[in-house]
Amino acid sequence: xxxxxxxxxxxxxxxxxxxxxxxxxxxxxxxxxxxxxxxxxxxxxxxxxxxxxxxxxxxxxxxxxxxxxxxxxxxxxxxxxxxxxxxxxxxxxxxxxxxxxxxxxxxxxxxxxxxxxxxxxxxxxxxxxxxxxxxxxxxxxxxxxxxxxxxxxxxxxxxxxxxxxxxxxxxxxxxxxxxxxxxxxxxxxxxxxxxxxxxxxxxxxxxxxxxxxxxxxxxxxxxxxxxxxxxxxxxxxxxxxxxxxxxxxxxxxxxxxxxxxxxxxxxxxxxxxxxxxxxxxxxxxxxxxxxxxxxxxxxxxxxxxxxxxxxxxxxxxxxxxxxxxxxxxxxxxxxxxxx
Numbered sequence: 411x412x413x414x415x416x417x418x419x420x421x422x423x424x425x426x427x428x429x430x431x432x433x434x435x436x437x438x439x440x441x442x443x444x445x446x447x448x449x450x451x452x453x454x455x456x457x458x459x460x461x462x463x464x465x466x467x468x469x470x471x472x473x474x475x476x477x478x479x480x481x482x483x484x485x486x487x488x489x490x491x492x493x494x495x496x497x498x499x500x501x502x503x504x505x506x507x508x509x510x511x512x513x514x515x516x517x518x519x520x521x522x523x524x525x526x527x528x529x530x531x532x533x534x535x536x537x538x539x540x541x542x543x544x545x546x547x548x549x550x551x552x553x554x555x556x557x558x559x560x561x562x563x564x565x566x567x568x569x570x571x572x573x574x575x576x577x578x579x580x581x582x583x584x585x586x587x588x589x590x591x592x593x594x595x596x597x598x599x600x601x602x603x604x605x606x607x608x609x610x611x612x613x614x615x616x617x618x619x620x621x622x623x624x625x626x627x628x629x630x631x632x633x634x635x636x637x638x639x640x641x642x643x644x645x646x647x648x649x650x651x652x653x654x655x656x657x658x659x660x661x662x663x664x665x666x667x668x669x670x671x672x673x674x675x676x677x678x679x680x681x682x683x684x685x686x687x688x689x690x691x692x693x694x695x696x697x698x699x700x701x702x703x704x705x706x707x708x709x710x711x712x713x714x715x716x717x718x719x720x721x722x723x724x725x726x727x728x729x730x731x732x733x734x735x736x737x738x739x740x741x742x743x744x745x746x747x748x749x
Contacts, residue, residue, distance in 0.1 A: 438699045439684055440717065444744035448474055448483035450735055453720040455536065455578075455662065456709040456742075459497035462519070465709045465718045465742065466495035466504060473506050475519060476718065476742055478711075483742070486522030487515060493535045498561055499543035505561065507534040507548060514548055514557070516564060526564035530557035536578040538587060547602070549576040549589055556587065556600050570605050572598045578622040578662070582631060582645045590619040590633050597622075597633060597643065611648045616641040621663035623672055628687060632672045634660035640674060640685065642694060654696050656683035661706040668712060669747070675719055677706025682717070682745070702743055715747035 451470030458465055465476035472485040473495040490510030498505055503525060504517045514534055516526040531550025534557065538547045548557040554574035560567045575593025582588045585603040588611075595618065597611040613619060613633055619641065621634035630651070633641040638658050642651045659678025666673055674683040680703040686695040705719040723739035 439697060439748055440682060440699045440745040441748065442701075442743065443716075443746040444478075446476060446478065446481050446483060446718075446742040446744065448476070448720075448740050448742060449485055450722070450737060450740045452735070453740075454492065454707065455494040456707050456718055456720055457494070457496055458709040458711050458718070460712070461497065461499070463711075464497075466497065467709075467720050467742075468492040468494050468506065469720070471510075473504060473517065474720075475504075478716075478718065478742075478744065486519070487517045487524065489515060494537050496537060496539045496546065498539070499541065501543065505537065505539065505546050505559075507537055509533045509535055509551075512550075514546075514559060516561070528559060528564065528566055530559075530566055531555040531569060535576070536589075538579055538581060540581075547579075547587055547600075549579060551576050556589070558602075558605070568605055570600045570602075570607065572600060572607055577620045580622055580624040580631070582624050582626075588622070588624065588631060588645065590622045592618040592620055592636075595619060595635075597631070609648070611643055611645075611650070613641040613643065613650050615639060615650075615653050620661050621674060623663035623665040625665045625667070625672070625687065627667065628690075630687070632663050632665075632674075632685065634663050634674050636660075640672070640683070642685075652694075654685055654694055656685075656696065657681040657698060659706050662708055664708060664710045666710060666712065666715065669715065673708065673710065673717070675701065675705050675708045675717075677704045677721070680705065682708075699745075701745065705743055717745045719743040719745065 454468040467474040489508035493507045495506040532552035535551045536549045546559040556570040558568040575591045577590040579589030587600040599608040601608040616635035618636035619633035624631045631643045639653045657676025657679035664673040672685040681698040704721040708719040723736040724733040727733035
């Protein structure tokens with residue numbers, strides 16, 4: 411989603427109360443356990459890199475490399491409206507999208523040196539990385555294409571035409587990519603073997619879907635919606651299973667395999683929606699815990715279960731304007747699971 415629309419959704423957010431229903435037994439599922447300060451600026455996706463035990467954050471015109479063990483943050487790269495940063499497996503490098511100049515970059519994590527600058531479609535936003543680090547697929551939001559990037563060669567090798575409005579996506583099969591379309595309120599499918607569009611999944615009742623996650627062990631995906639809902643989808647059957655109530659202002663969805671639940675940070679309500687998956691065909695159990703206003707994306711350390719949520723404090727905004735950040739307030743909120 412364009413940054414202006416994301417932060418417009420935060421207008422008036424300071425007046426919202428933090429809803430905090432407890433999980434089963436009255437014990438919150440997550441606790442605030444730390445905060446790591448960083449340079450001011452707006453932010454987008456956060457991702458965990460298991461190899462380095464670091465968090466990567468798309469941040470204004472650079473990438474933040476966050477080391478939770480040391481409590482340090484440093485910025486690398488010179489981008490134009492950074493959206494996402496992903497570690498390239500087996501290398502010390504980072505892949506990042508630069509939405510403001512229609513490029514993607516490959517950066518050396520340690521030195522910050524730019525190794526490649528690759529032209530792609532219009533407004534590259536989210537991206538998905540192959541497990542072997544050979545390829546990445548970039549969602550060109552405005553042009554409605556998937557750019558196929560050969561990471562070893564450092565070049566774009568093709569585009570898959572879908573529809574404008576592409577948001578987050580995930581691999582839902584060996585050669586199948588599913589992507590939210592926030593303009594159409596549907597999920598677009600792309601066959602990576604043929605390089606062709608492969609149909610859609612309608613998600614009625616889900617307005618402007620943004621965050622997307624897939625549970626491969628369940629065959630279920632989730633799309634987060636602007637209207638306080640999340641759409642639970644059976645990918646194989648290509649159908650909406652049900653809508654689940656969540657908080658306001660979601661922009662990311664994560665599947666926590668170890669704990670069998672989807673995690674949805676909701677920035678406008680300042681809550682974390684948790685959707686626990688029980689036995690097959692059972693109703694998912696949705697609960698929430700408080701985070702902070704603005705915490706709409708997150709990275710999950712799958713081993714410890716810790717979450718890292720970029721956010722800041724906001725001032726008052728004029729009509730039609732995004733709320734300004736309070737100087738010196740940007741930080742990474744750290745939350746740990748109960749038990």
